[in-house]
Structure formats: C-alpha cells, structure tokens
Amino acid sequence: MKTPMLLALVLLLAACAGTPPSENAVIDTSAALSGAAILGQPVDTASLPDEDLLALTPEMRAYLATVAPDARPQQRLAALIRAFERREFHVEYDADSTLTATETYLQERGNCLAFTLMMVAMARQLGADAYFNQVDVPPVWGHDEAQTFVVYRHINMVSESSRGRRVVDFNLAAYDPIYDQYKLSDTAAFAQYYSNRGIELMKQDQREQAFLHLRKALALRPGDSDLWSNLGALYSRFGHQHEAEQSYRQALQLNAGNLVAISNLERLYRQSGRDELAEHYAQRARYHRERNPYYLFYQARSAYEHGEYQQAKKQLRRALWRYEDDHRFHFLMGLTNFRLGEVEDSRESFRAAFSLAENQGTKNAYLRKLEYLKRSQPGTSLEDSNPVPTINVIRQQRRFGQSDMPGW
Structure with a gap:
C-alpha cells in the first residue's frame, strides 16, 4: 500500500x-x-x-x-x-x-x-x-x-x-x-x-x-x-x-525541484512576515505545480469531488496536454464528461483509459465501477467507488x- x-x-x-x-x-x-x-x-x-x-x-x-x-x-x-x-x-x-x-x-x-x-x-x-x-x-x-x-x-x-x-x-x-x-x-x-x-x-x-x-x-x-x-x-x-x-x-x-521544500519555505516565510522571501518561493511553487500534470490531476479530482465539473475538465485538459499516457487522467475525464452530459466524449475517454491500463487488476477495478453505475443508474457507465x-x-x-x- x-x-x-x-x-x-x-x-x-x-x-x-x-x-x-x-x-x-x-x-x-x-x-x-x-x-x-x-x-x-x-x-x-x-x-x-x-x-x-x-x-x-x-x-x-x-x-x-x-x-x-x-x-x-x-x-x-x-x-x-x-x-x-x-x-x-x-x-x-x-x-x-x-x-x-x-x-x-x-x-x-x-x-x-x-x-x-x-x-x-x-x-x-x-x-x-x-x-x-x-x-x-x-x-x-x-x-x-x-x-x-x-x-x-x-x-x-x-x-x-x-x-x-x-x-x-x-x-x-x-x-x-x-x-x-x-x-x-x-x-x-x-x-x-x-x-x-x-x-x-x-x-x-x-x-x-x-x-x-x-x-x-x-x-x-x-x-x-x-x-x-x-x-x-x-x-x-x-x-x-x-x-x-x-x-x-x-x-x-x-x-x-523539491516542490515540498519550496512550498514549505514559502509558508514558513509567509507566516513569519518575510513577504519578499515568501513571494520568491510562491512563484517557484506555482511554476512547478502548473507544469506538473499530476498536480493538475489532483486539482481536477478535487473539483470533481466538489461537483465543479467544468473546472475539473479544464484542469484535466491541461494535465492531458502535458502527459496523456496515464489511464487515470482519461478515466476521470470520462467521469467528468458524463457528469456534464457529454456521453459520447465519456465513452471515448473510457476507451483510452482501458487501452492504457496494462494492469488487469486496474481494468477490473474500472469494470467494477462501470458495472456499479449500470446497476444504480440504468443506461449509464460511471460510479464513484474504487474497490481494490x-x-x-x-x-x-x-x-x-x-x-x-x-x-x-
């Protein structure tokens, strides 16, 4: 784990x-x-x-x-x-x-x-x-x-x-x-x-x-x-x-490029009133975060969990533009498109997710998600749990x- x-x-x-x-x-x-x-x-x-x-x-x-x-x-x-x-x-x-x-x-x-x-x-x-x-x-x-x-x-x-x-x-x-x-x-x-x-x-x-x-x-x-x-x-x-x-x-x-150390120096200086130093590290943190597809994915997931589907899609597009080979990005995009009523786009995203997920256990987990939603919402293909x-x-x-x- x-x-x-x-x-x-x-x-x-x-x-x-x-x-x-x-x-x-x-x-x-x-x-x-x-x-x-x-x-x-x-x-x-x-x-x-x-x-x-x-x-x-x-x-x-x-x-x-x-x-x-x-x-x-x-x-x-x-x-x-x-x-x-x-x-x-x-x-x-x-x-x-x-x-x-x-x-x-x-x-x-x-x-x-x-x-x-x-x-x-x-x-x-x-x-x-x-x-x-x-x-x-x-x-x-x-x-x-x-x-x-x-x-x-x-x-x-x-x-x-x-x-x-x-x-x-x-x-x-x-x-x-x-x-x-x-x-x-x-x-x-x-x-x-x-x-x-x-x-x-x-x-x-x-x-x-x-x-x-x-x-x-x-x-x-x-x-x-x-x-x-x-x-x-x-x-x-x-x-x-x-x-x-x-x-x-x-x-x-x-x-x-240690984003953790950068971020915490920024917070340390901000809390202690050293604003010039804080801003220096804040800019560095923003630079690294906005170029990190996994940070963008984290933001998208947070937006999705709060029902902010347009914002989630915006961040996912940015993440996928920087890196398109992670199946999780595509699967979350599928979930997001579905919530926005864009069913055909959601299917395309799911197909991409399954094609990239080489691990059969991951595919099985995704299938369980889809099957769960089919049972709970006939005619759909999404859900929010993740049994492993x-x-x-x-x-x-x-x-x-x-x-x-x-x-x-």
Whole structure:
C-alpha cells in the first residue's frame, strides 16, 4: 500500500524579511543535525536507533520450514504467497504503522513498507532472491488537520529467477507497470523505515524519539532530499525556525525541484512576515505545480469531488496536454464528461483509459465501477467507488516482455 511520506509541516514562525538566498549558497546544517534544539544537547550518534528490521522470530522460522520444504526457492515463495492468500498468516493494512518484519507478523498489521520488510525477510529465509522495489507512483497532494503536506511513496518486493520477475505488492491500486520503478538497496529501504517512524512519532508529539529516527535516516542516506524535508517538518512542528529553514534549504540544494521544500519555505516565510522571501518561493511553487500534470490531476479530482465539473475538465485538459499516457487522467475525464452530459466524449475517454491500463487488476477495478453505475443508474457507465484487492502477485515473463497479472 501506499507508504505515507509526510514531507512538510507549517507553523507560525517569527522572523524578518530578506533577500531570496542563492541555492548554491553554503548551508550550515550543523544545528539541524545536532538536534540540540529538541534534545537539549547535541545528539550522541551512538544513541540513534539501530533495529534489526529483517529479523525473524523462532516461531516465524519454524513456520517457514513447513512451507514446501522440498521445493525450489521460487516454488517455496509461491507457496508462501498462496498461504498468505489463504490467511494462514494475516496482515491488515494500517497506513500509520511502519513496523519491522517481526512486528508486522506478530501484530498482523502494517503499511506497504512494513509488509514488504516482512515479505523480503521471509522470502530470503526460503532461499529466494528478493529485494525492495520502489515504484514512482505519481504524488498525491493533500493536507491533514495539522496542515501537513503529504506525498505518498510506494515500495513493494521483487523476486527474480530464470523464469521471470515476480512482484509482490500489498496494494494493486498503487502498482502499475506504467510507473517507473527501480531496485532499492537495503540501506535505502531502511532509511525510509526510520523516516516513516520519525514522522509517525512526530505526529504523536514524541519529539525526541522522532528526531532520533529522522537523524538515523539521514545517517543512512545523507543525500536524500526528501529526508531533509522530513527533518524540516519536525523542526517546523515544534517551532524551531532556523533549523527548519536550513533543513528545507538543504533539501533544495540536493534537489532544486523539491516542490515540498519550496512550498514549505514559502509558508514558513509567509507566516513569519518575510513577504519578499515568501513571494520568491510562491512563484517557484506555482511554476512547478502548473507544469506538473499530476498536480493538475489532483486539482481536477478535487473539483470533481466538489461537483465543479467544468473546472475539473479544464484542469484535466491541461494535465492531458502535458502527459496523456496515464489511464487515470482519461478515466476521470470520462467521469467528468458524463457528469456534464457529454456521453459520447465519456465513452471515448473510457476507451483510452482501458487501452492504457496494462494492469488487469486496474481494468477490473474500472469494470467494477462501470458495472456499479449500470446497476444504480440504468443506461449509464460511471460510479464513484474504487474497490481494490489486498495483495497482488505479478509475474513478468522476460522472454516476451509482457505481464500475466492474475487476480488473487
């Protein structure tokens, strides 16, 4: 499932106006890394958390020993997946629970990263090759009640053998072969674990533990722009303006197009009365947002949900002009055209959506939507729900470069 990466937080801060800094200017991150503003003294790096994220309990090892013990590793992995589908062991999706492999198994819950940690650990115990796979799911913009800016990132497991490539995913809706994806090292996956946990602890107002986890993430991946944005979110939440500003600026030095850091610097300066700086970053944010088809799609979806169908269509046209190969854009355009009474245009949009949706699970979800509306409104072909299965296993055959994606 989607792994929530909470990448920005806005609080009232006090400062003065100033000149927009150069992105190449030297940034002193020592205060942000020391944590003294939160801990009361500089952090002792020996105190950073260091969990064995892939550890298995004796109970888990004993169970895995019974899974197709005489079969080859890939056959054993297939048997393990079937056992999960039969609920011989069970995990419920919980967006706010980034857990270790052992915790996920024992507590029977977790988000996509927690589930993937468990599956990678179990697959390797069975002798199968398994690694973390990051899927560049397009970002989703939103705010919670604490004004937290949210961007979702998605991780699943991949196991390869001479027969092909198997993707094990906790959420079919979040995975689509159309999205870019790449192998993630254990270190990078572990950094995301500590970052996720840090944000979860931050939301619980456990500021010291939150800092230690975010600091651990940066110790593992100091060049990750998003992790610096997370650290800025922590400092922002607890009113440490200087450290938040330096963290966001470091994020931008690593990735000048980090929209989260840009947006939050704008908000930080706006709330503190530094209008010149705020306007500088507001212009940069507008520049990036208006050129990002997924931000336009987010705006269109929000307009659609509020019944503003003409506005939704306007934003969808702009999104499609910039990028026309995402089936979700076309499907929402179909919904929008229908609401506007443009039935033939809606059918054309649906045909485009189905032609682009290579993932059979996505097509099935769309079909369920259409069938639901046929039942509720005879003669129509739309609806607003989106049922998805809990887990999907995808086998990709190298020889043909195609995918066989059976439902579970």
